[in-house]
Amino acid sequence: MWTLMDSARAVRPAVMTKEERSGRPPVDRTPLIAWATGHLSEMLAQAPGEPDLTQQHTLALRHAAAGMSNAEIGQAMCLTEDTVKSHMVEVFNRLGARGRTGAFVIGLARGVIRPHDVLPAGSEPLELAATHRLLLLLIACGLSLPEVAALAEMSLDTVKSHLRVVLRRCGTTRSSHTVAVAIVLGLVQIPGLTLPVREPA
Structure with missing residues (x-):
């Protein structure tokens, strides 16, 4: 059975040892980015056009998109x-x-989640390094951190370290919320996903 990880591995160059990489230019991650954006476009194409969500489902999803845990959503x-x-x-x-x-x-x-549902209070435009944007794009595909590490050719500790930096910069505490924030701020581009103009705070 062909898995999501198998299809991602098919586009990335073979993993090389540190010694083999030394003296070589950085790995071209363009095919990996193309695979990830293609996967996300396909995911959006297959998703229902008009989701059948109750008001409680919608509210729970919006609270989750704001970075709340299940316990916090329950309290709210x-x-x-x-x-x-x-x-x-x-x-x-x-x-x-x-x-x-x-x-x-x-x-x-x-349009079930609105940009202002996602952004932490006082959010301002920010820049993220290309590596950080790549990691968020791969997480958006539903890959686990070990899978992201394997595809990005980084150690799991390095991926976690990068993710901590991104969480701090975005003012978030969860990677899923961080992906949503990065999408709303235009730091992660997904073909086929057009957001409404952000409402003023």
């Missing part, structure tokens, strides 16, 4: 954490998403 909506988990699983199913990050990408594309 006067629900138990288990009920929130059930709502989130139902949201993923109805959107055709594999998890929070995919649900955020699809929710933003379909």
